[in-house]
Amino acid sequence: MTDKPIVATLDGNEACAYVAYRVNEVCAIYPITPSSPMAEHADQWAAKGVQNIWGNIPEIVEMQSEAGAAGAVHGALQAGALTTTFTASQGLMLMLPNMYKIAGELTSAVIHVAARSLAAQALSIFGDHADVMAARTTGFALLASANNQEAHDLALVAQAATLKARIPFIHFFDGFRTSHEVNKVFLLSDAQIRAMIDDELVHAHRARALNPDRPFIRGTAQNPDVYFQGRETVNPFYDVVPEIVADTMAQFGQLTGREYKPFDYYGHPEAERVMVLMASGADTAVETAEYLAAQGEKVGVIKVRLYRPFSMKHMLEVLPASCKSIAVLDRTKEPGAPGEPLYLDLVNGLAEAFTEGTLASLPRIVGGRYGLSSKEFTPAMVKAVFDLLTAPKPRNHFTVGIQDDVSHSSIDYDASFTILADDETRALFYGLGADGTVGANKNSIKIIGENTDMFAQGYFVYDSKKSGSQTISHLRFGPRPIFKPYLVESASFIACHQFNFVRKTNVLKLASEGATFLLNSPYGVEETWDNLPRPIQREILEKKLKLYVINATDVALEAGMGRRINTIMQTCFFALSGVLPREEAIKAIKKAIEKTYFAKGKAIIEKNFQAVDMTLDNLHEVPVPNALTSKEEFLPVVAPGAPEFVREVTAKMMAGEGDELPVSKIPVDGTYPSGTTKWEKRNIADFIPVWESDICIQCGNCSFVCPHSVIRAKFYNEKNLEGAPAEFPSAEVSARGFPETRYTLQIYAEDCTGCGLCVEACPAKSLKEPNKKAINLHKKTDELIETGREHVSFFEKLPLNDRAQVDFSSVRGAQFLEPLFEFSGACAGCGETPYVRLLSQLFGDRLIVANATGCSSIYGGNLPTTPWTTNAEGRGPAWSNSLFEDNAEFGMGMRISADKHLRMAYELLDALQDQIGAELVQQIKEAPQLTETQIRDQRIRVATLKTALLKLDTPEARSLLTVSDHLVRRSIWLLGGDGWAYDIGSSGVDHVLASGRDINVLVLDTEVYSNTGGQMSKATPTAATAKFAAAGKRVGKKDLALQAMSYGNVYVAQVAMGANPQQTLLAMREAEAYPGPSLILAYSHCIAHGFPMERGLDQQALSVASGYWPLLRYNPVLRRKGYNPFVLDSPRPRIKLRDYAYNEMRYKILTRTHPGEAERLMRLAQELVDQRWATYEEMATRKAEAFTPVG
């Protein structure tokens, strides 16, 4: 019985979640890349009322962490519900404790995992098997899917098998490579799914649940007498799992026609060389083996599907008797182990089989590692492994895909070896995130995959920046299913959607001979050729490419599409590639536009239609001359003067050539130099600020709010202007008492994102020209950039302002403090980074930052370049990210260590007092270190001490030298978002605040999990929507400030820079000066709020004006002195919450989707605001005694 298949183009996440949702009653979820979309889909389906196969809507519950999700899964299972969760990487690690329990209690359940690297020397969001391999001891069965179809099918096999076996399953597939690849999938019908699930087994599952009507206890504590035996009771259950899986797969095959086995063999029937591996890499190996076998090579591949329980019996059933050598490939690394897990299992299994006589001869077996963190794994690499097996003594424990010049583990491969199907179209698209390229390509895949018999595959590569990010889309189309889990190796169609890419990147490297090159060019047919750099011209000539141009940017503007050139370039692709007949394609594009933009109104649809209609008239072929005409080479990747590491390592990564870096170039322990963003000069802004020195009042607001630290100010003696470039702008210092002193505000235009917050913050207007401020955005021109570069160069030579002379207490003064956090890849107009930059300005040279995983750890620490930098003395923030959940504890460890070393330093100072001098020791120990002058004086003392210690050269002196830096007061800050502080790290934050130690916590509160795409946190406000709260957040936002105040000895502030920058500055300084725990909650506007970011400061101001975000400070020092410690810094609300909230789509959405509920929740939210304001106002009038006393 095979139903007519329903076809869809889905990514692996959706393909898997589609089934998981239908066969469960409860999903306990928590966002983590790359599995978040599975949870999001489940949530959306439930919100839409999609039913599972039993006709009910699964309960979707977001938890506060993966540990919480695992606990909820465990509890829901024990109470009888069919329950699942979706996770990856560290998320799975947090689930491990519960997984032992779930397995130990023989509970039927499936956890679906988009397998991802674990954070070791660095975090990586990309795919390998480190996470699932770390879970292999839990007792869960492990079932691997190699592609989207398998992710769909085996999700069902896992569910059916777990019900039969009572052993829980991890069903996994490769993060990104499968989870995010879009491919054509034959969907299971509900009837097919239904047929695979035995309701008797479901009832049996429920019958095993806790039930007071027939009570028992489960989860006892056992003693030495029985625990051991208890562990052994489960053996029979594990013994039968492979057979159950095999039977279930057979049943599935009969139902659907798609055949699977626990181990499947592909390749030459008499293979002598066999490769064993699992998940997506296996598809590459299968394709290559079949290709080589067709040419007579005796090679084959065993694709492992059921990895645990490991059944050598099933493995041997498919291993050709002719096999002489085996290569086992693991997509993970276990440092110090005798081999990687799959390899060791094979070695063990084969040895046992040989010893027991079930195997006549023992093949040679070697193990290797490949593909860590989504490293490409190509047919060329597979061939290299097969070739390796022909060696008399093949290298064991090898690596493939990298150049290991340290341990020499890597094997060479011939990168030119490819398997290209003649009937396949391969296309590459270089675009910007903001121009809609990826979305359009996904659309094209849908058009082809769902409207024709053709197959389509898409994989999308994003860079790690959140602003001006580049995307590369890899598309394949063909008449047969496409199982090629690696990037396009040769393309017959290449589109470059941004002209500036061709100036710095060889976008034609992978062009095949005679390929079509489509370029979005601001130059016409006549001028484009001469504007191409020489290497691009050479590629076009040598490969005989056909060149087409369109000024899509202008067409988009004319059609009212702004920067979105997606539909225009998509139309060009269909017109030129011939994948579909042109008319048919345009019809399909328009149909897709109608579907995509239905909810956004006819005007949006029409402008897209117009863009499509205008496209073909503007698309032109460029006659290619016979000769190179350009003298321009590619632009340099890094700015001149970059240090060696940046030139040799960082620059390679920036150029997209990081794969070519050998092991020896990579730091051994994850330690990288600070301050590398400054060499990048991304030039991503279309508009840049220009300073008007005659209008400026030198208030410092613009530099204070700049998210990318591109606005710097200095004051200096006018003599320093000697040798200044012509038109170097400066003005008399506006403050009194500074004769002969000039002021310059310098824009770092090449590092600017063009967000416009500076203009919004500027209070100074021309007295004559109403639209002119002291800082204005101008369209970027080559001239502006060139002049700007000269000015920056001169500006940097001007003396830095002495920190001891700068007034830290005012926004005006703060502009003269050098930022030690600069040019991050955060979103244009980011609401978080101005706080982070300010932190670095105020305390950067003695700052240690513990950064929770999230946006701030990504823009703060994602390679290739990082923004935390150093001052001229080489001092600057020392930054580290441990994990998401542990950041508070991580930072507390830093404090404890600093305190311990400070005490040790004091003890050693006492011990060495006679040699060093009692006076110096006393001065050092008793030095006040609050002001910049005091800190500078202490640095001088410590330097004197160090000189003395070097001369002493005793063991004590040497020891004191190692800890003497601690004698200058360290500023330890914990940074993170609300997802960390309110949810996953909540208990840690609470513990740190209760510790009494001098730790500062800065919560960059965007009110959602921003980094993973806007999921609800406990900071999400009432009446707002978010992912996992599509119907509006119903409960109030947690009042973390009030919680923290309840301790009495915690400094607490709530700030919003856009409402009152002076209060932000004051709070930061007070928090740092307070010698106990401090908590600052910083309102951070975010792209997930849904309004143009250039209005960010306005929205902050409105949030305060509405009373939603009261500005406050709670200073225990005041309480100790007998004053009211609670200060309300913002005036009474003067507008209603709705007047602030409904400027943002996160609130507005609900009025469109659930108008009644929106009204109800807005009323509730207003009540909450009113009630909280009343509470705060009352607190502000209390006497000191009404607050918790400070010990």
Added chain:
Amino acid sequence: MNLKTKYMGLELNSPLLVSSNPLSEKLDNIKLMEDHGAGAVVMFSLFEEQIRQENALFDYVTETHAESFAEALSYFPPLEDYKMGSSRYLELIRQASEAVDIPIIGSLNGITQEGWISYAKEMEEAGASGVELNIYFIPSDPSLDGRGVEQRYLDILKAVKSAVSIPVALKLNPYFSSMAHMAQQLDQAGADALVLFNRFYEPDINIDRLELENSLDLSGSSEVRLPLLWLGVLFGKVDASLAATTGVHSARDMIKYLLAGADVTMTASSLLKHGIRHLRRMLVDLEFWMEARNITSLSEMRGILSRQRVEDPVAYERANYIKILGGYRA
């Protein structure tokens, strides 16, 4: 006492209507308006431009950052059930039409031909008893002559009339060079009612910030004169119903308008100032005034001081002006 009247073909229990204002955004308020004697409710305006802007913003915020960053391919839940901007408005019309017995009149402020037609049709389908076209058009283009401006009104009216079968009212501004002629043209083009007058948002200038400032002051009783003039002039000259809608704060204002020839009067500012219950107060005062004069129905008083009915119709024209000047001299 009979306060019944007819307006654009609709039978009303009272001549006091609620004109377009934010109070009608809530169903409970509409019920309260009925309870306190409103003859009909003209809903708050559906602004096509606002819907388009909102849709554009929605498109911008959902598209701009989507598919740009590996960890977050979107930042909002997918909104397949996201309703067009008009749906909430239409839903309210639907609910209000079911919840109250008085007519619910939709108010539409369009900017495109298609917008006028489609939203008017949607209002009809949602159950509106009539639609009021709030044509807010400042002819700032010097190349557009007066005839062109007039034609624009006529075109919109004709387009809507041909699309819907419910009555259509036009809310006018007073700045036509020949108001009476314009009213006649609209009347001939099928207008079921003329509403006098719309108030423009006239910008102020902040001389410190060198910025334009927009604010709207509530109308006051002193503003009744202009509508009063034209109601008096138009009474009896057009078939369309006449509504007065500026400065109606008390029964006194209502009475003046009725005497000049209005079929109905509309108020909003007074309710924003005094609350919805103020409707009842005005009606009671009207009845008191009528009783005192032994007037039992509105038809007895309507238009008795119109240009057509006063002894000296010139008083509606220049004489009025002369008299005022004379008064000052005295």
